[in-house]
Amino acid sequence: MKITSSSEHVLIEDEQIGLGAVAPGEFSIPFKVMVVEPCDTFAADLHIIWGELGSSKPSEDLLEVRVLAQRADIDWRRYKYINPYAEAPAQGGRFIGRREQVHTLVSRILQTPMEPTYIDGQKRVGKTSLAQTAADEAMRNDPFRKLHKLYILWGNIAAEDSRTTIKNLGSEVERFILGALPDSGGFEPGVYDGTLAPLVKLSQNVHGLDQERRFVIILDEFDDIAQDLYLQGNLAETFFANIRALTATPNICLLLVGGENMPYVMDRQGQKLNRFSRVNLTYFSRAAEWEDFERLVRQPSEGVLEWHLDAISEVFNYSSGNPYFAKAVCKEVMTRAVSERDADITAEEVRAAINARISTFESNQFAHLWQDGIYSPMEEREVVALKRRRTLAAIARCLRAGEEPTLESIWSQRGATQLTKAELGSLLGDMVARDVLSEMGGVYDLKLPIFRLWLMGVGLSRVANDRLGEELASIDQQLEDDAQVLPEEIVSLTSGWPPYRGTLVGPERVRAWLSQRQTNREQRLLFTLLKAVRVVSVEENLQRLRTAGQVLREQLGVPTRKKLTDRREDVVVTYVDGEGKSGQRYASDFAEENKIARTAILPPLLVREGFSRIQPKGCRAP
Ligand SMILES: Nc1ncnc2c1ncn2[C@@H]1O[C@H](COP(=O)(O)OP(=O)(O)O)[C@@H](O)[C@H]1O
Ligand SMILES: [Mg+2]
Known part of the structure; x- marks a missing residue:
C-alpha cells in the first residue's frame, strides 16, 4: 500500500x-x-x-x-470540567423529543376540567424530565398566565410515620398555593392531621376568588409511598379519598410519577383513582423516534463534537434507546474526546468509550432491572429480587461460557441456588414481560446490551455476591467469576501497541485469541502471557535488521560497496522455515535494508549451490 x-x-x-x-x-x-x-x-x-x-x-x-x-476554534479547555451530558433530569431546552407525550400532558393540564394523569415506566426513561417539561410548557401556553407549578419529590416529604408524611405534603402544597396568590392574607393555615381535606377547601376558596388561577402539582417517585398509605387501613382510605377529592377541584391538576411499582400502588386503590389517565414511557424507538435520538446525542455537544451516523447508531445499539444509558455513553465519549482533542466521533470512539466505562457502572445503576416491578408487599420483594439476581447471574454465566441461554442451560448454570425449574421459568417469563429480557425460540437474552456487557464483566460477581452468597457461589465458581479478563484490561493493553504490519491490533483480535480457551482462568493465563509480550514496531524491526547487517559486515570484514546505488551480490541470505512464512519476509527485509540484491536471497534448499557460485578461494561451503 x-x-x-x-x-x-x-x-x-x-x-x-x-x-x-x-x-x-x-x-x-x-x-x-x-x-x-x-x-x-x-x-x-x-x-x-x-x-x-x-x-x-x-x-x-x-x-x-x-x-x-477538524475545527480549529474549539475551546477544549472549557470542556475539561464541564460535561454537557448531565445525569440530572432534562428540562427546558435540554429535553428532547417525546412530542406526543408532552402534547398529551399539556392539553390535559390546560383543558377544563383539568385531567389528572399518572406517568409510569422503567426507572431512568425520562419520567421526571417529561413531567417537568410538560408542566413548564403548559405554563408557557396558559392563556391567562396564571398556571403555577409545584414539584415534590416524595423522598423530600416522606417521614418515618405516614401521618407526618401527610402533614408535610399538606403544608407544602398549602404554602405553594398561598405563595402564588397576589394577596394571601385572609387564609387560615390548615391542620393536616392525617388528612389533606383542608386543601380541598383552600382550592375551592381560591377558585372563588380567581377562576383563572390554576395549579399543577407533580408528585414524583410516588410509588415509594409507605405501605400504610395505600395497602389498607383508615389512613390509606383517607389519603386516597383526599387525592380523589383534590382531582375533582377545578383548579388543581395532579401528575403522579412513578416507576414500575406504580401499577401495583394504583391497583390497590383503583376505584379512587379512576379519574387518572395513564402515560407510559418506554425507551426511544429506533423506528419512530430516531431523529429525536440523534438530537439527544448531538445537541449537548453541538459545535464541539462531530458525530458520524455510525457513531449514533452504535450508541443506540448499546443503549437500546434508553436515554440515561445513551447519555452516560455520550458523556464518556465526550470526556475522552476532550482529553484527546479529537472532535471526530465514529463508532470506533463509541466502542472504546463503552469498553472503558463499562466496569465503572455501579450495581445501583442497573438495580431497577431486578428490583422494580415486583407486585407484592414490601417484605416479600427482597426475596423475589434475590431470585431474579441469581437468574441474571446464571444467564451471565451462560453467555460467558458461550452457551445459548435456554431454560436448560440457565438451569445448569444456576450454581448452588435452590431454585426449582418451574420457579426459574416463571422468573424468566416475568423478566421478559418487563422487557428486561427478550426471548426468541426458547433462547433468552438481555434486552439492554450495555447491561449484558456489564453483567458479563464486573456485574456478575456484584449481582451474585448477595447476602446468601456463600450458599450460592462455591469457591470454585467465585474464582472462575473473578478471573474474567475485563474489556478495559484488554483496551489498556492494546492501546499501547504500535500497528502490526500496517494494521492496529485491537481488543476484538485479542478477545478472539483468548477465546481459544474455555475457562476464565485459562484465559487469564493467556492474557498474562500476552501482557508480557513486547510488540515491536516495523521501524524498530528494520532498524534492528540494519544493525544486524552492520555487525555481520564488521565481523566478516567484507569490502565496502563501490557505489551507493550498488547492491551487493557477494553474499547469500537464507532463512529457515518454508517459503511464504515470516522467515522469508525477514530475509527480504534484511536484504532490502542492507542493500543486498534480491537475487542473493535463496531458499534453504538452494543455499549450498548458491554459495558455491560466489565461493572465493579458500572458503568452504557451510
Ligand atoms: N427526552 C429527553 N431528553 C433529554 N434527556 C432525557 C430525556 N429523557 C430522559 N433524559 C435523560 O435520561 C436520564 C433519566 O431521566 P429522568 O427524567 O431522571 O428519568 P426517570 O424520572 O424516569 O427516572 C436523565 O439523565 C435525563 O437527562
Ligand atoms: Mg425520576
Missing part, C-alpha cells in the same frame, strides 16, 4: 506499508502524517497492490482520499 500526497503542508512518514496477509472483511490502516504547515485539508493518492490466493497476477487499485481537518 502506497500513499502519496502532493500537498506541501504535510509530510507522510511511511509512504509505503506492507500489510502481509489480510483476512476478508473490513480493515483499517493507520498512516502517520506530520503537519508541516496548518491546513484545512489535503488530498492523497492510495495505491494498493495485492495478490489473491489462487491467482498469480497481482491486482491493483488507485484511490483518491481527501483528509479533512
Whole structure:
C-alpha cells in the first residue's frame, strides 16, 4: 500500500506499508502524517497492490482520499470540567423529543376540567424530565398566565410515620398555593392531621376568588409511598379519598410519577383513582423516534463534537434507546474526546468509550432491572429480587461460557441456588414481560446490551455476591467469576501497541485469541502471557535488521560497496522455515535494508549451490 500526497503542508512518514496477509472483511490502516504547515485539508493518492490466493497476477487499485481537518476554534479547555451530558433530569431546552407525550400532558393540564394523569415506566426513561417539561410548557401556553407549578419529590416529604408524611405534603402544597396568590392574607393555615381535606377547601376558596388561577402539582417517585398509605387501613382510605377529592377541584391538576411499582400502588386503590389517565414511557424507538435520538446525542455537544451516523447508531445499539444509558455513553465519549482533542466521533470512539466505562457502572445503576416491578408487599420483594439476581447471574454465566441461554442451560448454570425449574421459568417469563429480557425460540437474552456487557464483566460477581452468597457461589465458581479478563484490561493493553504490519491490533483480535480457551482462568493465563509480550514496531524491526547487517559486515570484514546505488551480490541470505512464512519476509527485509540484491536471497534448499557460485578461494561451503 502506497500513499502519496502532493500537498506541501504535510509530510507522510511511511509512504509505503506492507500489510502481509489480510483476512476478508473490513480493515483499517493507520498512516502517520506530520503537519508541516496548518491546513484545512489535503488530498492523497492510495495505491494498493495485492495478490489473491489462487491467482498469480497481482491486482491493483488507485484511490483518491481527501483528509479533512477538524475545527480549529474549539475551546477544549472549557470542556475539561464541564460535561454537557448531565445525569440530572432534562428540562427546558435540554429535553428532547417525546412530542406526543408532552402534547398529551399539556392539553390535559390546560383543558377544563383539568385531567389528572399518572406517568409510569422503567426507572431512568425520562419520567421526571417529561413531567417537568410538560408542566413548564403548559405554563408557557396558559392563556391567562396564571398556571403555577409545584414539584415534590416524595423522598423530600416522606417521614418515618405516614401521618407526618401527610402533614408535610399538606403544608407544602398549602404554602405553594398561598405563595402564588397576589394577596394571601385572609387564609387560615390548615391542620393536616392525617388528612389533606383542608386543601380541598383552600382550592375551592381560591377558585372563588380567581377562576383563572390554576395549579399543577407533580408528585414524583410516588410509588415509594409507605405501605400504610395505600395497602389498607383508615389512613390509606383517607389519603386516597383526599387525592380523589383534590382531582375533582377545578383548579388543581395532579401528575403522579412513578416507576414500575406504580401499577401495583394504583391497583390497590383503583376505584379512587379512576379519574387518572395513564402515560407510559418506554425507551426511544429506533423506528419512530430516531431523529429525536440523534438530537439527544448531538445537541449537548453541538459545535464541539462531530458525530458520524455510525457513531449514533452504535450508541443506540448499546443503549437500546434508553436515554440515561445513551447519555452516560455520550458523556464518556465526550470526556475522552476532550482529553484527546479529537472532535471526530465514529463508532470506533463509541466502542472504546463503552469498553472503558463499562466496569465503572455501579450495581445501583442497573438495580431497577431486578428490583422494580415486583407486585407484592414490601417484605416479600427482597426475596423475589434475590431470585431474579441469581437468574441474571446464571444467564451471565451462560453467555460467558458461550452457551445459548435456554431454560436448560440457565438451569445448569444456576450454581448452588435452590431454585426449582418451574420457579426459574416463571422468573424468566416475568423478566421478559418487563422487557428486561427478550426471548426468541426458547433462547433468552438481555434486552439492554450495555447491561449484558456489564453483567458479563464486573456485574456478575456484584449481582451474585448477595447476602446468601456463600450458599450460592462455591469457591470454585467465585474464582472462575473473578478471573474474567475485563474489556478495559484488554483496551489498556492494546492501546499501547504500535500497528502490526500496517494494521492496529485491537481488543476484538485479542478477545478472539483468548477465546481459544474455555475457562476464565485459562484465559487469564493467556492474557498474562500476552501482557508480557513486547510488540515491536516495523521501524524498530528494520532498524534492528540494519544493525544486524552492520555487525555481520564488521565481523566478516567484507569490502565496502563501490557505489551507493550498488547492491551487493557477494553474499547469500537464507532463512529457515518454508517459503511464504515470516522467515522469508525477514530475509527480504534484511536484504532490502542492507542493500543486498534480491537475487542473493535463496531458499534453504538452494543455499549450498548458491554459495558455491560466489565461493572465493579458500572458503568452504557451510
Ligand atoms: N427526552 C429527553 N431528553 C433529554 N434527556 C432525557 C430525556 N429523557 C430522559 N433524559 C435523560 O435520561 C436520564 C433519566 O431521566 P429522568 O427524567 O431522571 O428519568 P426517570 O424520572 O424516569 O427516572 C436523565 O439523565 C435525563 O437527562
Ligand atoms: Mg425520576
